[in-house]
Amino acid sequence: MVLLAFALVYGALTTQLPIRSLPDTPGPPFFPWINTAILLALSLGLLAQGIWAKTPDDGSPEATPDGATEATERWRAVWALGAFLAYLLVLPGLGFLLATIPFFAALMVLFGEKRWLWVAIGSIGISVALYVLFRHGFDVFLPRGVLPDLLATIIP
Amino acid sequence: MSPDVLIGLTQATGLLVLLSTCIGVVIGLVVGMIPGMTISTGIIVLLPVTFVLPADISIALLLGLYIGGMTGGSFSAVLLNIPGTPSASATAIDGYPMAARGEAGRALGIAITASFIGGMTSFLFLFFVAPLLANVALEFRTEDMFAVLFFGITIICSFAAKSLVKGLLSGAIGLAIVTIGQDPVMGTQRFTFGQVNLMAGVHFLTAMIGLFAIPQLVSNLTDMTGGAKQIQTKLASVVPRLPDLKAIRLPVTIGSLTGSFLGILPGAGGPIAAFISYDYTRRASKKPETFGNGAVEGVAAPESANNAVTGGALIPMMTLGIPGDPVTAILIGALIVHGLAPGPLMFLERGDFAYGLIFSFFWANIFNFIIALAALRLLVKVLATPRALLMPTVAVLCVIGSFALRNNFFDVYVMLFFGLIGLGMRWLDMPVVPLLLALVLGGQLEENLRVALTSSQGDIAIFFTSPISLGFLFLSALSIAWSLRSAWQSKRATNLHKKELTP
Known part of the structure; x- marks a missing residue:
C-alpha cells in the first residue's frame, strides 16, 4: 500500500511538470510517465501477490521465546536512530567536536560498552582524531561551531 | 604497444600510488574479515578521503580495498565460520572444518594463494579484453547505448533473489529518484519543490552511503552476538606446501576462469562465481566425498573465483560504464567525483588513466598476496576489535x-x-542493489532514450533497426525471461517442499 501511494503521488507530481518540447519529441515528463506506469503496475502486482498468497496463518506472527530480547534490540535501534537525528540537527550549530563526542559516547553505550572510562577515552580520542585528520589533513571544512569562542572565553 | 600503456604503468608505479595501494589492501583485509562490515561499507567509509586526493591515488586506494576485502572475507570464514563478505560464504564450507582440526594456517595460506592466482588471471582478462571492448563500444550510437544501459537495468532481475516484483520495484524507485533535479536534455526542473539543493539532483554517492551504512549499523545493533565466538588466532605456517599447491592446480584454474568470465557479466558477482566454481570443482574431483569436511580444493576454488571476479567486474565498468556489482557502482561514483566518466571514451580520452587503473589492479593483487601472507598473524587479531x-x-x-x-x-x-x-x-524485504543500479544508470538511460527518440522524431523503430541495439534488446529480453523462469522454479520448489512437510 505504501508503494502504491508512492506511485500515485509520483504520478500526481508528474502531471504538474511543464510540457516543453519540439513536435514529435519526448519532453521532460516523458521518462517520469514511464516510471509512473512501471511503479503503478508493479505495486499493484505486489498487492495482488500479497492478497493471493495470504493464508489463515499469515496474519498472526508467532510468539518467540526470546521476544523480550528482540524488543530490547529494537529499542536499541530506535535510540540509535534518534541519537543520529539529534546529532545531525545540532552538528551545524554546536560544531563537529562538541556534537560528535556525546553522539559517539551514546553509540558506544548502545553497542554494549559499559566501562565509562573506555567510553570517555574512545569517544573523545576518536572524535578528535577524525577532526584533526579531515579538517587539517584533508581540508574538509568540518564545522567548528561554538568551541573556539567557548575556549576563548575560558582561556583568555 | 600504445604509449598510454607505458604512461599508465609509470603512474601506477609511482611511490605515492603504490603506498596508497598498500594502505588500501591493508584496510581491505581488515574490513573484509570483520563480520558485519562489507567491502561496500568499507569503500563508503573511505570515500571522504578520496575526494581530496588525486584521482590516481584515490582509485589505487579503493582498488586495494576491493581486492584486500575479497581475501579478508575468507579469514573470518575459516576462523569463525562467519564469512566476512558474502563472496566468502563458499570458503567457509571447507575452510572452517580445516580450522576445526587445527589446520587454520594451512587453509588461510591456500585461500591467499588461490586469491592471488584468481586476481592475476582476471588482470590478464582486464588488460587484454577491456581495450578491445572499449574500441567496439566507441562505434555505439545513442540508440545502442540506450539498449546497453537497458540491458544493464535488466540485471536488476538477477538481484531480486526472493521476489522479482520487489526487485523490479526497488529499481523503479531508483529510476524515480533519478528524475529529481534538472532533466538531462532540456534542463527543466523536476520534483525539486523549490529547493535549490535539489536542483543538481540527489548525488548517488550520498544515497549509497545512507542505503548501505545505516541499515548495516542498525543490523549490527540488533544482532550483538557475532563477536562472541572464540577465535583461533594462533596459526601454524601459512605458506602453502608443495603437495597442497599440486592439489589446488585444477580448482584454481576452474575458479580463476569461472570468476573472470562471470565477473564480466554484470550482476553475477562474487558469491555466484564462488559457489559455481565450488560445484564444478567438486564434480571434477576424484574424491568428491571429502568436500564439506575440510578439502583444500574446496577452499581454493571459491577463493580464486571471488578474487577473479574483481578484474572481470571492472571490464563493463571501464568500457560501458555499467557497474557489475555494488562495489564497482561506488567506484564509478568515485571516478565521476574526479571528473572521469567511465565508458567507451575513457580509453580514448584518458587512456593513461585507464591503464593506470589496470596496473594499480595488478599491484593491488601483488601487495595483497605479500601482505596477507606476511602479516596474517597480526591481521587476525583485528577480529577481536x-x-x-x-x-x-x-x-x-x-x-x-x-x-x-x-x-x-x-x-x-x-x-x-x-x-x-x-x-x-529491509523491513519490506526488498533488495537495495536494484535501487543502487538504477541510480547509477538511470540518468544516462533517460538521456540516451530521449536523444535517440528526438533524432528519429519519436519513431521507436530506431531501436530495432540498429543491429547492436537489437542484439542488446534481445539479451535484455533473455535476461528477464531467465529471471522469470528462475523465480517460477524457485516458487515451485518451495510449494513442493511445503506439500512434503504437510502431513
Whole structure:
C-alpha cells in the first residue's frame, strides 16, 4: 500500500511538470510517465501477490521465546536512530567536536560498552582524531561551531 | 604497444600510488574479515578521503580495498565460520572444518594463494579484453547505448533473489529518484519543490552511503552476538606446501576462469562465481566425498573465483560504464567525483588513466598476496576489535563522507533519509542493489532514450533497426525471461517442499 501511494503521488507530481518540447519529441515528463506506469503496475502486482498468497496463518506472527530480547534490540535501534537525528540537527550549530563526542559516547553505550572510562577515552580520542585528520589533513571544512569562542572565553 | 600503456604503468608505479595501494589492501583485509562490515561499507567509509586526493591515488586506494576485502572475507570464514563478505560464504564450507582440526594456517595460506592466482588471471582478462571492448563500444550510437544501459537495468532481475516484483520495484524507485533535479536534455526542473539543493539532483554517492551504512549499523545493533565466538588466532605456517599447491592446480584454474568470465557479466558477482566454481570443482574431483569436511580444493576454488571476479567486474565498468556489482557502482561514483566518466571514451580520452587503473589492479593483487601472507598473524587479531568502537566510527565517517562530497549539510540529511529508506526496504524485504543500479544508470538511460527518440522524431523503430541495439534488446529480453523462469522454479520448489512437510 505504501508503494502504491508512492506511485500515485509520483504520478500526481508528474502531471504538474511543464510540457516543453519540439513536435514529435519526448519532453521532460516523458521518462517520469514511464516510471509512473512501471511503479503503478508493479505495486499493484505486489498487492495482488500479497492478497493471493495470504493464508489463515499469515496474519498472526508467532510468539518467540526470546521476544523480550528482540524488543530490547529494537529499542536499541530506535535510540540509535534518534541519537543520529539529534546529532545531525545540532552538528551545524554546536560544531563537529562538541556534537560528535556525546553522539559517539551514546553509540558506544548502545553497542554494549559499559566501562565509562573506555567510553570517555574512545569517544573523545576518536572524535578528535577524525577532526584533526579531515579538517587539517584533508581540508574538509568540518564545522567548528561554538568551541573556539567557548575556549576563548575560558582561556583568555 | 600504445604509449598510454607505458604512461599508465609509470603512474601506477609511482611511490605515492603504490603506498596508497598498500594502505588500501591493508584496510581491505581488515574490513573484509570483520563480520558485519562489507567491502561496500568499507569503500563508503573511505570515500571522504578520496575526494581530496588525486584521482590516481584515490582509485589505487579503493582498488586495494576491493581486492584486500575479497581475501579478508575468507579469514573470518575459516576462523569463525562467519564469512566476512558474502563472496566468502563458499570458503567457509571447507575452510572452517580445516580450522576445526587445527589446520587454520594451512587453509588461510591456500585461500591467499588461490586469491592471488584468481586476481592475476582476471588482470590478464582486464588488460587484454577491456581495450578491445572499449574500441567496439566507441562505434555505439545513442540508440545502442540506450539498449546497453537497458540491458544493464535488466540485471536488476538477477538481484531480486526472493521476489522479482520487489526487485523490479526497488529499481523503479531508483529510476524515480533519478528524475529529481534538472532533466538531462532540456534542463527543466523536476520534483525539486523549490529547493535549490535539489536542483543538481540527489548525488548517488550520498544515497549509497545512507542505503548501505545505516541499515548495516542498525543490523549490527540488533544482532550483538557475532563477536562472541572464540577465535583461533594462533596459526601454524601459512605458506602453502608443495603437495597442497599440486592439489589446488585444477580448482584454481576452474575458479580463476569461472570468476573472470562471470565477473564480466554484470550482476553475477562474487558469491555466484564462488559457489559455481565450488560445484564444478567438486564434480571434477576424484574424491568428491571429502568436500564439506575440510578439502583444500574446496577452499581454493571459491577463493580464486571471488578474487577473479574483481578484474572481470571492472571490464563493463571501464568500457560501458555499467557497474557489475555494488562495489564497482561506488567506484564509478568515485571516478565521476574526479571528473572521469567511465565508458567507451575513457580509453580514448584518458587512456593513461585507464591503464593506470589496470596496473594499480595488478599491484593491488601483488601487495595483497605479500601482505596477507606476511602479516596474517597480526591481521587476525583485528577480529577481536570491539564493535563498540568500530560502529560509532563508521557512523561518524558516513556523516563526514556525505558532507565532504559538496561541503553541504543538506547532503548529510539526504544520507539519513536514504538510510531510513534502506531500513524500510529491509523491513519490506526488498533488495537495495536494484535501487543502487538504477541510480547509477538511470540518468544516462533517460538521456540516451530521449536523444535517440528526438533524432528519429519519436519513431521507436530506431531501436530495432540498429543491429547492436537489437542484439542488446534481445539479451535484455533473455535476461528477464531467465529471471522469470528462475523465480517460477524457485516458487515451485518451495510449494513442493511445503506439500512434503504437510502431513
